[in-house]
Amino acid sequence: MVTVFPFVWLVATSLRASGTIFAFPPVLIPRPATAANFVGVWTTMPFGRFFFNTLYITGVGIGLTLLTSALAGYPLARMRFPGRDLIFYAIVGSLMLPQHVGLILNFVTLMRLHLIDTYAAVYLPGVASIFGIFLLRQAYLVIPQEIEDAARIDGAGEMRLWGQVMLPLVVPALATLAIVEFTGYWNAFLWPLIVLKSPDRYPLAVGLLYLSGLFATNTRYIAAGAVLMTVPVIILFLFLQRYFLRGIMLGAVK
Amino acid sequence: MALRRTLVAYFFLLPALALLGVFTFYPVVFGTVLSLFEYDVISPPRYVGLAQFRALWTDRYFWIALDNSLKYLLVVPALQFCSIVLALWVRRPLRGIGWFRAAFYLPVVTSIVVVGLLWRWLLDESGLVNYVLLRAGLIHAPIHWLTNPDIALYAVMFVTLWKGLGYYMVIYLAGLEAIPAGYEEAAALDGAGPLARLWHVTIPLLRPSILLAGTLSAIAALRVFEEVYVMTGGGPVYSTYTMFYYMFDQAFGSLHLGYAAALGVVLAAVTVVLAVANFRLLRQGGLTYY
Amino acid sequence: MRRSLAAVAIALLVAGTAAGGPRAQLEFWTISLEPYFTGYVHQLIDQYQHAHPDVAIRWIDVQPQAVDQKLLASIAGGVSPDVVNLNTEGTLRLAEARALVDMDTAVPGGVRARYFPNIWESLRYGGRTYGIPWYVVPNVLAYNRGLFARAGLDPAHPPATTDAFVHAAEVIKQRTGVYGFMPNVDGVRMLALFQEEGLQVLAPDRRHALFAGPAYVALLRRYVDLYKHDMFPDDTLQRGYLGATERYAGGRLAMLTTGPQFLLRVKTDSPDVYRDTLVAPAPRGRGNVLDLPTMSLVVPLASRHRSEAVRFALYVTDDESQLAFDHQVVIFPSTRRAAADAFFSRGGATPEDRARAIAARELGVARDLTVVVPHSDELFRVFKEAVENAFYGRMTPEQALAWAAREWDARL
Missing domain, CATH: 3.40.190.10 (Periplasmic binding protein-like II)
Known part of the structure; x- marks a missing residue:
């Protein structure tokens, strides 16, 4: 009740044809219900642009995260080489490091790389995911040695062994990782707020707040925008609940 | 052969290590260094030693922000309490309980901007919350949730709690599942009532989860920013101005990057002290197997 | 397959040369002109680009609460805009941070004379003026x-x-x-x-x-x-x-x-x-x-095209551009010739027309x-x-x- 009710109210507000959001008594079943606000938010505001930006950042971000994790987890799990344990403990241990100053230093770094106000500035600092590396290492670890041996007897090189034998076996772990990372990239707010300046590159979270300042009087549009931003995440969550919860529990173990 | 294998291994590790190096390790090391410099990007950095930390000592906004951030930690015990109760409640094998759990998890996956805007409207002077309370006869005049400096911080804390509840609930559910059923049954056979069982058996066995969730939420509470930024902007009269907010303002509002780094170092120190204290506290209570 | 790849390569090359021409990219920030004045600003920019084929202008509209901070962060991030609309408070703050071009030097005396001297001087910090006055709005x-x-x-x-x-x-x-x-x-x-x-x-x-x-x-x-x-x-x-x-x-x-x-x-x-x-x-x-809240245009020192930026700012604030803007909404020009236009004393029946006539009379007792x-x-x-x-x-x-x-x- 306490958690769902505000969402119901939000959806109801987004469907209302007129009036301020502060109507009494509160309107829960808008009559007449209208989709005009949803149309309005797409046509009169650069909402479609924000939507595309979010999709792009989320897509590229997740893709690169999966790639780096799938790469890095492999040697940590299945190869012996000098420095392996040191690297592994350094990676996991960096979770303990306080990251508070990261915001400032990463801004300076991206400035030196001339990446401020680019999409890359938004996703790059988050691409190497410690959780992802850890998760993938666990997944590679449980692959039976016989499978590897058989592939080697067939004459598979290191790259083929990884790409054609190992990678397909860790797809479930990659799926979990993708879902866990999805909400992170989709909802990212603070960091894009810092590194982006052009409204035409804003993702939804930053864009929505920007619009709510610009069109302060038309809160029904903003409510419609908020609903549009939330719906994909909720749909994904309802269908893939198990993965989400597994993600948290695994995260909790780290 | 061994060399080749090593090279291949490092080839696989390269992207991750390079990115972690640049965006994770480098900032931690050089953030501390930066706190000893005055740096505004426009002119080159100037070494000033500990001067910025001394300046913090006499900076009234630093103390206001630190005070608010420490107050914000109150959200930690409240959050643990609520989510343990919730976890115990949704653990029962009822029909549709899955949907119930999902409902509590909705705020977790929703963007903080949406949550902040939503509650900003609900908590408005003429918003829904006041309407409901007025109609129920619990209050006689609307409460200025976000514009009264004595209340605003707690109103924002409530939103943090509301958003975080589902996340910690899941951690506790995992913790509860790890408890072997035999313990509680044995206690029941000994004649312990449900409350006694909860207090003497379940809660002590949940300690690892409490330690984890407590530490995580304390770290999150100390770096609270988004809720405040969306809902109150740090006001009224700095009553919701937190350490992280002050750091953000100094760094990106006034370009005092060195000073902001000094603030970050203090905040990091507080976080570490707190994490260690948390660990000690729960360990003393007989947490032997963690 | 190979042919289509070649086509893509050629297309990229062509696009590369087109973008790599000698055009100066100017970034122009305004405060809260979207969505009501989108048409006016586009027209303003189109005309200028038509007359100056070597300049390309990119327009960004910013919220009033965020503009100072965004400007500083952009300067710090190495992506400074070139012409920025600020109010007097913002202009003076940025001037104090030594981030702005000195307009007393950058604007020739003859051109300077077209602005009301008292408005020009209200943008003075430490004896120098750091903004070009744009429009003023008495309450x-x-x-x-x-x-x-x-x-x-x-x-x-x-x-x-x-x-x-x-x-x-x-x-x-x-x-x-x-x-x-x-x-x-x-x-x-x-x-x-x-x-x-x-x-x-x-x-x-x-x-x-x-x-x-x-x-x-x-x-x-x-x-x-x-x-x-x-x-x-x-x-x-x-x-x-x-x-x-x-x-x-x-x-x-x-x-x-x-x-x-x-x-x-x-x-x-x-x-x-x-x-x-x-x-x-x-x-x-x-x-x-x-x-008399005053809006001005400033040019950050970090701009890569300072002289082009000043020239564009002078164009936006010249008599003609200002008069066209003033016809869209009740604001007043910062230049003397534009202010003398008969348009401002003409009355009318709508609240806006009345507001214009009233505010025009108030200009006499108003100052920043x-x-x-x-x-x-x-x-x-x-x-x-x-x-x-x-x-x-x-x-x-x-x-x-x-x-x-x-x-x-x-x-x-």
Whole structure:
């Protein structure tokens, strides 16, 4: 009740044809219900642009995260080489490091790389995911040695062994990782707020707040925008609940 | 052969290590260094030693922000309490309980901007919350949730709690599942009532989860920013101005990057002290197997 | 397959040469011109690009609350814009940070002469001017005829003095339950209120703050008491003029002292409230002076095309461009020739036309009341906090102003 009710109210507000959001008594079943606000938010505001930006950042971000994790987890799990344990403990241990100053230093770094106000500035600092590396290492670890041996007897090189034998076996772990990372990239707010300046590159979270300042009087549009931003995440969550919860529990173990 | 294998291994590790190096390790090391410099990007950095930390000592906004951030930690015990109760409640094998759990998890996956805007409207002077309370006869005049400096911080804390509840609930559910059923049954056979069982058996066995969730939420509470930024902007009269907010303002509002780094170092120190204290506290209570 | 790859490669090459031409990319920031003036700005830019094929202009519209901070962050990030619209407070703050081009040097004397000298000088910091004046907007009083009538007030006689204004607001709140006004007390706007009542903020040597005196305290106490008696909404201190416009457009506020350009917002958002709106001169205080908020264009030192940027800023603020803008919305030009245009004295029946005629007459007593001080960042923050402390009862008005004055004196 306490958690769902505000969402119901939000959806109801987004469907209302007129009036301020502060109507009494509160309107829960808008009559007449209208989709005009949803149309309005797409046509009169650069909402479609924000939507595309979010999709792009989320897509590229997740893709690169999966790639780096799938790469890095492999040697940590299945190869012996000098420095392996040191690297592994350094990676996991960096979770303990306080990251508070990261915001400032990463801004300076991206400035030196001339990446401020680019999409890359938004996703790059988050691409190497410690959780992802850890998760993938666990997944590679449980692959039976016989499978590897058989592939080697067939004459598979290191790259083929990884790409054609190992990678397909860790797809479930990659799926979990993708879902866990999805909400992170989709909802990212603070960091894009810092590194982006052009409204035409804003993702939804930053864009929505920007619009709510610009069109302060038309809160029904903003409510419609908020609903549009939330719906994909909720749909994904309802269908893939198990993965989400597994993600948290695994995260909790780290 | 061994060399080749090593090279291949490092080839696989390269992207991750390079990115972690640049965006994770480098900032931690050089953030501390930066706190000893005055740096505004426009002119080159100037070494000033500990001067910025001394300046913090006499900076009234630093103390206001630190005070608010420490107050914000109150959200930690409240959050643990609520989510343990919730976890115990949704653990029962009822029909549709899955949907119930999902409902509590909705705020977790929703963007903080949406949550902040939503509650900003609900908590408005003429918003829904006041309407409901007025109609129920619990209050006689609307409460200025976000514009009264004595209340605003707690109103924002409530939103943090509301958003975080589902996340910690899941951690506790995992913790509860790890408890072997035999313990509680044995206690029941000994004649312990449900409350006694909860207090003497379940809660002590949940300690690892409490330690984890407590530490995580304390770290999150100390770096609270988004809720405040969306809902109150740090006001009224700095009553919701937190350490992280002050750091953000100094760094990106006034370009005092060195000073902001000094603030970050203090905040990091507080976080570490707190994490260690948390660990000690729960360990003393007989947490032997963690 | 191979052929299509080649086609793509050629397309990329062609695109590369087109983008790599000798054009100077100028980034132009405005404040809150979207969505109402999108057409005007596009036209402005198109014309300029047509006349200057070597310049390409990229327009970004920024929110008023965010512009200073975004500008600093962009300069720091190495992606500075080239021409930026700021208000006087922002211009002076950035000038103090030594981030702006000195316009006394960059603009030739002959061109400088086309602007009103007093407006040009209001953008002066440390003896140099750091912005090119664009447009000015004296406040007018907009009020809701229906609410006036419901409160038993005569819509034909709106309050002319600040005393009458406050009194009317009290009557409206008591009789209708709707708030009468949202006074301009947020941020540092109390400093302008002092001056409108004839109270100077700084001593003539500019090294002492004068606002700890009894007359100042009395003025602050008056508003604090109004607040305690719920005579204006509690978000006045947070939301400022944007909140006031929003409330007025929702029919939940009877009187609005605002720049007339905001009437356009009321008109599009709530046509029914707009139809009920009458306009009158802004109530005068004892000082017989009105604030004249000034918008200016600045060029950051970090701009890569400074001279092109200055040239574009001069184009945006020339007589012709300004007149075209003034026809779109009730604002006033910063150049003398444009201001002399007959258009400004012509009356009309709509609230906007009336507002234009009224505001044009007010220009005589209006001037930019922004207080120019060093360390404006810190001083303004202290003043704002002091005023808020007084409103929220954490300090008495005496304590608050005395504390702020002490802090100011220590830094002046």
